[in-house]
Each structure stands twice: as structure tokens, then as C-alpha cells.
Amino acid sequence: MKILVIDDHALVREGLHQVLKGLDEDVTVLQAGTCAQAFDQAADHPDLDLVLLDYHLPDMTGLAALDIFGQRHPELPIVMLSGSANTQIMRQVLQNGASGFVTKSTLSDELLHAVRLVLNGDVYSPRELEGRSDF
Known part of the structure; x- marks a missing residue:
């Protein structure tokens, strides 16, 4: 399994x-500090x-x-990370094709749960959006 972390x-x-090592002992985590680096990593992998x-x-x-990844790698699931728990941003991100949204205040077990869901083809919706009909 290969995961790219962009932050x-x-x-x-x-x-x-x-944290992602907790998914599988064979997980490979690539890292990028900018979108430009991330696009290069995605092209190389x-x-x-x-x-x-x-x-x-x-x-x-x-x-x-997210839009560029969607154009270049439409089958690649993207989980958005943010320090903000703004529900408007969460909805916008998910409506624009992200497979999940995780706040950086999320506990590691919940992050792993979200990643597993997305890797299984599901969408992870944050608790802040549960029960909301405007999503």
C-alpha cells in the first residue's frame, strides 16, 4: 500500500x-511539502x-x-486534512470530489478508520456533518 501525505x-x-504505519507493516508513505512536489510524486508513483x-x-x-488530482488521477482517492472544523469547508471539499475530510484534531484511531473506509471505496464524512441534510 502506498500513501502520499501532502502538508x-x-x-x-x-x-x-x-500513524499510518498502524495500517499495515508494508505501508509506504511518501511525503510532499507543496502541491508541485505532490504532483511530481504522483506522476512518479x-x-x-x-x-x-x-x-x-x-x-x-x-x-x-483536489481539482488537479481529479483531472490527472480520477481514480485516486483524496482525503482532505484541515486544522479547521468549518462545516461549510467540509461540505465544499466533499462535494468537489474528496473521499473524506479529517480535521487535524482527530485522534489517530479515527484517522485510521477514515483511511480504511476510503481504501475500501467508501466516503468518510466527519462527525460534524452527521445528520445534516444540507450535505
């Missing part, structure tokens, strides 16, 4: 790397299984990157 904070990338994409990046918004 401009190295400590966040390293922390996610450690067409066997990616999943992307974890930060919503706020220095060179491009997460929504713009």
Missing part, C-alpha cells in the same frame, strides 16, 4: 507517517492508493489541488 509542516507529515492532502498549502489551495 507544508514537516512535523505533521512525520506524525502522519507514524502511479501505483498510489491514497492521498492525504492539507487544505492550506503555500503554493495552492487544497481545493485547487
Whole structure:
């Protein structure tokens, strides 16, 4: 299994790397600090299984990157990460094709649950959106 983590904070990338090891002993975690690096990584690794994409990046918004990934790699599931729990952003991200939205305040077990769901072809909807009819 191969996962690409895109976040401009190295400590966040390293922390996610450690958490994602809990999925499988054979998981490979690639890292990128910018969208430009991420697009290169995705081109170099067409066997990616999943992307974890930060919503706020220095060179491009997460929504713009989501759109580009969708055009270049339409079958590749993307889970958006954000420090914000803004439900409007969550809805927008999911409506624009993300397979999930996870806040950075989420516990590691819940992140692994979200990743497993998405890897099985499901969509992970954050608890903040549960029971809302406007999604």
C-alpha cells in the first residue's frame, strides 16, 4: 500500500507517517511539502492508493489541488486534512470530489478508520456533518 501525505509542516507529515504505519507493516508513505512536489510524486508513483492532502498549502489551495488530482488521477482517492472544523469547508471539499475530510484534531484511531473506509471505496464524512441534510 502506498500513501502520499501532502502538508507544508514537516512535523505533521512525520506524525502522519507514524500513524499510518498502524495500517499495515508494508505501508509506504511518501511525503510532499507543496502541491508541485505532490504532483511530481504522483506522476512518479502511479501505483498510489491514497492521498492525504492539507487544505492550506503555500503554493495552492487544497481545493485547487483536489481539482488537479481529479483531472490527472480520477481514480485516486483524496482525503482532505484541515486544522479547521468549518462545516461549510467540509461540505465544499466533499462535494468537489474528496473521499473524506479529517480535521487535524482527530485522534489517530479515527484517522485510521477514515483511511480504511476510503481504501475500501467508501466516503468518510466527519462527525460534524452527521445528520445534516444540507450535505
